[in-house]
Amino acid sequence: MASKRTKKPKASAPRERKNFLLRGAILFGAGVLLCAGGTAGLGWHDYTRPGPLAVGQDVVIPHGGYASTAAVLQNAGILADDWWHGTLFHAAVVLTRHNGQLHAAEFHFPAGVSLQETLWILRHAKPVLHRLTIPEGLTASQISALISNAPFLTGNVPALGEGDILPQTYSYLRDSTRLALVAQMQLRLHTALQEIWQARSPDTQMLHTPEELLVLASLIEKETAVPDERPLIAGVFLNRLAKGMKLQTDPTVIYAITHGNPPLGRPLTRSDLQTPSPYNTYLVPGLPPGPICAPGTQALEAAAHPARTDALYFVANGSGGHSFAATLSEHNQNVSEFRKKH
Template sequence: MASKRTKKPKSSPQRKTKSFLLRWGILLGATLLLCTGGTTIGLGWHEYTRPGPLSVGQDVVVPHGGYASTASALQKAGVLRDGWWQATLFHLSIVLTRRNGQIHAAELHFPAGVSVQETLWILRHAKPVLHRLTIPEGLTASQISALIAEAPFLTGTMPPLREGTILPQTYSYLRDSSRQALVAQMQLSLRIALQKIWQARNPDEQTMQTPEELVILASLIEKETAGPEERPLIARVFLNRLAKGMRLQTDPTVIYAITDGQPPLGRPLTRSDLQTPSPYNTYLNPGLPPGPICAPGAQALEAAAHPAQSDALYFVANGTGGHSFASTLSGHNQNVAEFRKKR
């Protein structure tokens, strides 16, 4: 007996409609999700890369304490826009780019219009802001101490400073560095420079017996002239006088004795000033003074170590910013008379 095949029931129109609507709904939902996600990503990238609100470049102290404190400091400084959305974007940007490195707490410079993307690079890779302090040549210890005490962004009290123990130049330091550490850096700079200059000095010059005496001589040279070409000649005059047992008779030592190293004197020297009793007064005492009278610069130290070849024993201002040199007293007196005519 032949078997009978069972026929499949035909799908009803209602079922087809439901199936179509279901597939269409799934497709539409996926499309909307992709569009929404794409829009969100696009908006996020726009906020991440567009210029920020900072109108002028600024140094900002980025504190320790985590992402929230960093975002708060940057918003207060105007690097980031205000609002929780900007803070959230910043936090999320750090997390998504964490393989680029850790952010650092420091004082950093942010240029005008810096974006979130550029801000993160600065937080991760930029060097901290360096502050600078210039110590001019020829200042006394009291003057230098005042400069360091008043320098911004340093901490701690100013340590005692002996005369002629630092090298005048421009020094860099980080915010919140201690004054004691900066002074130590200045003193180390002098020791390093002095060691090189002393080792390379003219071997025929035997008048200076120690590096300390070289610094004393250099301090006199520094105070007598600001002309680089004259420094070796001034050095030679002093060395010639020392070799002959003559008193140096240099006015800056008298000024130092009168002011006790706290210039300026504020008036010309008088004849009575030259009789001021002090071991620093080279009109009264032979040889070098007992210590430096200022902080000599590298050029003055080099001049003391490499004096010019000359038999000069005297010098006087020539009225044009320099000096006239003479090897005899009569020649010196003539130079003095010429200077007085110009005055």
């Protein structure tokens, strides 16, 4: 009698369904990982590659959130102006927050700056400094005009006295006040004047205060632009003061006529030399009552360290400098030679 064959039991439908779902989940997870990896790779590429900025520029980053900062960067052309790069900026800020907070200021962004470099700038770069140069020899009115017209400053220029500030190049941040900048200039003058006064030569015994040294330096500043001549001119003026002679320096007459609002616009005349004013050193002995301009450091040093000379006179030599003389006759000869050339 034939034996019956044993049949294998078929896998149940629930088990097959479970395996199918498992395989699907694995495939879906792999897809997600591949997608995430691709997105991360693209993000890193866009994070580190050069950006669209064609020419370096200064950009003001205002106070606010990440959204406003991203908008400013996109408007300036530092970031591409699309959804992806705006989102990438937010993600990069969050993922690198351990590197520090973003700052609001005016920063310089170079051409082609990447997002990675942009975040470094926003976190660590120094703000843009603007510069204003005050040349030597300007009057208070001229300096006030320079400060008033300087860009990126706020507020009005405070009243300036003659010789109140030290001519230099000054740096300031955008939106600094003119009041604060002037205070910085005045402090520089005070510091320099005190240091120079303390180290002055014994040959300056005719000067009794730092303020008198400042006045003398302003005369030197207006008389010559030749550095080597400044100590000589200081020596002449101090010699004349020691002998009780009037200083008779033309720049003080010009100041008396213009009231510190140059230019005069014409040569001095004989009648100008009779202009009644405490600044007219042809009429009034001694130093004028105040500076006639803002002298620079070299003029201050010359006033504090005059050359030892017996000269009492000087006149322009027609070559940018001066001829010095110890006697009036020698001086008159120098004047005669100058007139022959002119």
